[in-house]
Each structure stands twice: as C-alpha cells, then as structure tokens.
Amino acid sequence: MKRILIAFAALTFAASGSVFAQDAVIIEVPQPARDYVIAHPSDPVVIEGDVAxxxxxxxxxxxxxxxDSPDYAYVYVDKQPVIVTKKDRKVVYLAQ
Structure with a gap:
C-alpha cells in the first residue's frame, strides 16, 4: 500500500509539472519594438517584488x-526596459 501511495504522489507531482510547463507561453517581441523601447527610455518606476x-x-x-506595435507597451523598472502585452499587462520581455 505504501508503494502505491508513493507512486501515486510521484505521478501527481509529475503531472502537475507538465501542466505548469504547458501554461508557460513564450512570446517573441518583434525586434523593432525592442529597438524602439531601448531608444526611447521612459521615467523609471518602482514595482514591488520581483519583475519576471x-x-x-x-x-x-x-x-x-x-x-507600430499596438499589442505592446513598456515601462522602465530599475533603469531596465520592460515590455508588456497591453491586453493583460503581463511582462513578455526584460532587457538583460
């Protein structure tokens, strides 16, 4: 019985990890949008917590x-450009 519970827990954990991986969507921000944001810095803002x-x-x-990129907007946090989608304000690009 103990082995069955351990196997069930392992499978549950593995399945939850794959669900999480499926939820992560990588959005490729167009290069012209990234270039514009870098060339036109805005006043920096403070956002509590980590920005990722x-x-x-x-x-x-x-x-x-x-x-020329109506789906995106940006803001500078700690002197770094952060690009977000306008529809949900989620960060899709952080300059390194």
Missing amino acids: IGTVVPDTVELVPIP
Whole structure:
C-alpha cells in the first residue's frame, strides 16, 4: 500500500509539472519594438517584488505605448526596459 501511495504522489507531482510547463507561453517581441523601447527610455518606476516574464504590472503603473506595435507597451523598472502585452499587462520581455 505504501508503494502505491508513493507512486501515486510521484505521478501527481509529475503531472502537475507538465501542466505548469504547458501554461508557460513564450512570446517573441518583434525586434523593432525592442529597438524602439531601448531608444526611447521612459521615467523609471518602482514595482514591488520581483519583475519576471509573466509578472502582471499593476494598473497604477502608467504604460508607454510602442508605435507600430499596438499589442505592446513598456515601462522602465530599475533603469531596465520592460515590455508588456497591453491586453493583460503581463511582462513578455526584460532587457538583460
């Protein structure tokens, strides 16, 4: 019985990991949009916590639109450009 429970727990853990992996979607931001954001820095803002791909930028942060890329906007956090999707404000690009 103990082996069955351990096997079940292992399978459950493995399945949850694969579900998580399927939820992670990588979006390739067009190079012209990245170039524009780097060439046109905005006033930096402070966002509490870590900013990573998939982080939702709070509604209190004003986003700057990217001309010729209507699906994206950006903001500078800690002097680094952060590009988000306009529809859900999720981070899709962080400059290194």
